[in-house]
Amino acid sequence: MIPYGRQIIDQADIDAVTEVLTSDFLTQGPAVPRFEEAVKTATGAPHAVAANSATSALHIACMALDLGPGDTLWTVPNTFVASANVGLYCGATVDFVDIDPDTYLMSADALEAKLAKNPPPKVLIPVHFAGQTCDMERISGLAKAHGIRIIEDASHSIGATYKDTPVGACQFSDVAVFSFHPVKIVTTAEGGCATTQDAALARRMGLHRSHGVTRDPDLMTRQEGGWYYEQVTMGYNYRMTELQAALGVSQMQKLPEFINARHRIRARYDDLLAELPLVRPYQSPDGRSALHLYPIQVEDRARVFAHLRENGIGVNVHYIPVHLQPIYAAMGFKRGDFPNAERYYSRAISLPLHPGLTEADQDRVVKVLAMALQT
Ligand SMILES: *Cc1c(COP(=O)(O)O)cnc(C)c1O
Numbered sequence: 592m593i594p595y596g597r598q599i600i601d602q603a604d605i606d607a608v609t610e611v612l613t614s615d616f617l618t619q620g621p622a623v624p625r626f627e628e629a630v631k632t633a634t635g636a637p638h639a640v641a642a643n644s645a646t647s648a649l650h651i652a653c654m655a656l657d658l659g660p661g662d663t664l665w666t667v668p669n670t671f672v673a674s675a676n677v678g679l680y681c682g683a684t685v686d687f688v689d690i691d692p693d694t695y696l697m698s699a700d701a702l703e704a705k706l707a708k709n710p711p712p713k714v715l716i717p718v719h720f721a722g723q724t725c726d727m728e729r730i731s732g733l734a735k736a737h738g739i740r741i742i743e744d745a746s747h748s749i750g751a752t753y754k755d756t757p758v759g760a761c762q763f764s765d766v767a768v769f770s771f772h773p774v775k776i777v778t779t780a781e782g783g784c785a786t787t788q789d790a791a792l793a794r795r796m797g798l799h800r801s802h803g804v805t806r807d808p809d810l811m812t813r814q815e816g817g818w819y820y821e822q823v824t825m826g827y828n829y830r831m832t833e834l835q836a837a838l839g840v841s842q843m844q845k846l847p848e849f850i851n852a853r854h855r856i857r858a859r860y861d862d863l864l865a866e867l868p869l870v871r872p873y874q875s876p877d878g879r880s881a882l883h884l885y886p887i888q889v890e891d892r893a894r895v896f897a898h899l900r901e902n903g904i905g906v907n908v909h910y911i912p913v914h915l916q917p918i919y920a921a922m923g924f925k926r927g928d929f930p931n932a933e934r935y936y937s938r939a940i941s942l943p944l945h946p947g948l949t950e951a952d953q954d955r956v957v958k959v960l961a962m963a964l965q966t
Pocket of ligand 1: 747
């Protein structure tokens with residue numbers, strides 16, 4: 592099976608992880624700060640807080656923005672469930688903004704229309720689907736006008752740029768969150784990282800990541816001795832291990848190379864698929880995608896998908912609209928609520944796209960796909 596995505600691990604990665612195993616620290620040592628430095632360098636953000644997943648990073652970002660019961664979080668239906676679930680973790684109400692039918696990203700028009708008819712949410716999570724950046728200039732303009740805080744779900748986007756600025760610099764948001772799951776652009780096995788320009792937000796995310804516990808005299812009510820710490824807010828154990836961070840530091844050195852490879856493969860798909868009856872993925876002129884996914888749209892998706900899978904092509908579908916998941920349907924969401932996300936979903940297939948995909952692999956994907964589309 593040719594997978595739709597997978598990691599690339601080389602000897603340098605193996606050496607980096609092995610070195611940690613015989614060092615003094617398996618957790619809470621120097622590797623996590625080094626990884627955070629690497630993310631700061633890549634994004635230009637002054638602060639980075641690594642966590643054990645992007646989901647955890649989204650959760651601590653919501654907590655740092657004081658999202659709680661009585662508040663509302665809006666995201667898009669065309670995302671992984673985690674972008675919405677973090678609102679529920681905080682006891683907030685979750686609602687959705689439909690996508691643009693051409694870009695598959697949050698529609699600024701739909702956001703504007705929804706804001707005209709509803710009280711604004713406390714937190715908005717636009718999702719940089721497939722590695723392409725949402726229309727952040729317009730979205731942040733609307734958010735500012737309504738006092739909304741923005742967390743970019745940049746899980747697909749480490750290494751991407753938007754209007755010549757790296758995604759994660761947070762020029763148009765409060766926080767950006769990256770995922771380092773093995774199918775994403777670079778990996779720490781499991782892992783995530785939040786970036787921000789706001790030192791206070793970074794400090795709060797750091798507390799929520801680790802039990803809400805601190806030894807910082809400025810944050811504590813008193814001092815009882817060298818052993819003393821205080822829990823000053825609610826927190827979880829969302830820490831990244833040293834092994835993961837060391838892998839991440841090593842992987843981050845290959846980020847430009849991985850993204851260039853993805854662009855080469857994307858350009859080749861664009862050529863090879865030009866004559867087939869399908870819609871190739873939108874490429875935004877506003878920046879350079881990290882190209883996490885290559886989602887095509889076809890008629891008769893179920894049959895085409897099954898044909899590809901039966902012939903060893905590990906295609907996938909991104910995403911089943913979150914509002915149609917049973918847990919969200921039970922809250923009252925239903926088919927027809929977000930028609931652009933639903934229509935896109937009904938035709939979408941993500942083709943294999945990762946730096947290890949050979950030209951022979953790619954030719955096979957295209958051949959099997961062409962056969963499926965002809966029958
Ligand atoms: C992968 C992903 C997440 C969750 O990332 P984890 O690191 O697996 O927690 C969240 N949002 C989107 C859009 C993703 O693709």
